[in-house]
Amino acid sequence: xxxxxxxxxxxxxxxKQKRYVTADGGVRTAAFSTGSDGKVxxxxxxxxxxxxxxxxxxxxFPHETIGRAYLQAQVVISEGxxxxxxxxxxxHADIIGFPSDKDLNLAKRxxxxxxxxxxxx
Amino acid sequence: MSGFCVECEPLSIGDVSFGVTDVAMKFLNCFQxxxxxxxxxxxxxxxxxxxxxxxxxxxxxxxxxxxxxDEGAVAISxxxxxxxMQFIRLLPVHLKLPDIAxxxxxxxxxxxxxxxxxxxxxxxxxxxxxxxxxxSKVNRDYGMKPYFGKIPxxxxxxxxxxx
Numbered sequence: 001x002x003x004x005x006x007x008x009x010x011x012x013x014x015x016k017q018k019r020y021v022t023a024d025g026g027v028r029t030a031a032f033s034t035g036s037d038g039k040v041x042x043x044x045x046x047x048x049x050x051x052x053x054x055x056x057x058x059x060x061f062p063h064e065t066i067g068r069a070y071l072q073a074q075v076v077i078s079e080g081x082x083x084x085x086x087x088x089x090x091x092h093a094d095i096i097g098f099p100s101d102k103d104l105n106l107a108k109r110x111x112x113x114x115x116x117x118x119x120x121x
Numbered sequence: 122m123s124g125f126c127v128e129c130e131p132l133s134i135g136d137v138s139f140g141v142t143d144v145a146m147k148f149l150n151c152f153q154x155x156x157x158x159x160x161x162x163x164x165x166x167x168x169x170x171x172x173x174x175x176x177x178x179x180x181x182x183x184x185x186x187x188x189x190x191d192e193g194a195v196a197i198s199x200x201x202x203x204x205x206m207q208f209i210r211l212l213p214v215h216l217k218l219p220d221i222a223x224x225x226x227x228x229x230x231x232x233x234x235x236x237x238x239x240x241x242x243x244x245x246x247x248x249x250x251x252x253x254x255x256x257s258k259v260n261r262d263y264g265m266k267p268y269f270g271k272i273p274x275x276x277x278x279x280x281x282x283x284x
Contacts (some may be wrong), residue, residue: 016183016190019222022234029241030222030230043125050177078258102243107263110241114255 001077002084003044003093007076012057013066013118027069027116032095032109039094040112044085045070048115054121060089071116169218170209176221177205177229184223195227200246204268205229208244211272216280233283240283242276244268253281 011031013020020031032040046055057065076083082097095112099105132272183203188194205221212218219231219242228243229249238256240254250273266273 014190017221019220022220026234027233028220028222028230030224030232031228033194033224033228033230035190035225036187036195037193040195041192101265102249102251103253103263103265106241106243107255107261108252110239110253110255110257111258111261114237114239 005045007073009042011069013067029113030112032112067120075115194225202243235283
C-alpha cells in the first residue's frame with residue numbers, strides 16, 4: 001500500500017504517554033520522540049470511522065487507549081521523513097528517516113507536533 | 122555526573138542505594154531557599170518550581186527502565202533527572218515555566234508554547250543541551266551546545282520569545 005499525502009496517520013496515546021498531550025488539547029513534541037529503533041509507530045486511519053479507529057487501537061493496546069494524536073502524511077513527507085507501511089499489525093506504519101543530528105532530529109519531531117491534533121477518547 | 126548544587130552536601134554514589142526518591146528529595150531540599158524566590162504570584166495560573174521538580178522525580182521513576190513505553194523507549198536516567206532539576210533552577214525568574222515530558226530517546230523534554238510557536242529543550246544527563254524553536258515552517262532555530270550548569274544565552278533568548 002502506498003501512502004499518499006492526504007492519508008491520515010494516528011498515534012495512539014496510552015496512560016504511560018499521558019504527558020504527550022497539553023492541557024488544552026495540543027500534542028507535545030515528546031509524542032513523536034524516537035526510541036532505540038529510531039522509529040515512530042503510527043497507524044494509517046484514512047477513511048475509518050472514529051469508533052473503528054478506537055476499536056483498532058483496542059486491538060493492539062487493550063483497554064489502554066486514552067486518545068490519539070493524528071496528522072496528515074503530507075506533514076511527515078514535507079519534513080523529509082518517510083512512512084514505512086508494513087501492515088504488521090494491520091494498518092501499521094513507522095515514521096522513519098529521522099536525522100542522527102540531535103538538534104535537527106528535535107526540529108523534525110517538533111514540526112510534526114505543531115501540525116498534529118489530539119482527540120480524546 | 123557533574124556537581125549540581127555547590128551550596129549543599131554533595132551527592133555520592135552511595136546515595137543511590139537509598140533509592141531514587143531519597144536522592145532526588147535530598148536534591149530537592151537543596152532548592153528550598155531558591156524555590157521561594159522563583160515562585161510566581163499565587164494568583165497566576167502557573168505551576169511552581171517545586172511542582173515541576175516533583176514531576177521530574179515522578180517521570181524518572183515511571184520511566185527508569187528501557188522500553189517504558191512498550192515501544193522501545195530508552196530509560197530516563199537519574200543523571201537526566203538531576204540535570205533537568207538544575208535546568209529548572211537556573212531558569213531566570215522572568216521566564217515562563219515549561220511543561221515537561223519524558224522523551225523516548227531518554228531525554229527530559231521541556232516545552233514552551235505561545236500561540237503557534239513552540240520551543241523545546243532536551244536534556245539527557247550527558248552535559249549537552251539540545252534546543253529547537255519553531256516559529257513557522259520556514260523560520261526555525263535549533264542547535265546543540267555543551268551544558269555544564271549554565272543555560273546558553275541562545276536558549277534563554279528562544280524561551281523569552283515564548284513569553
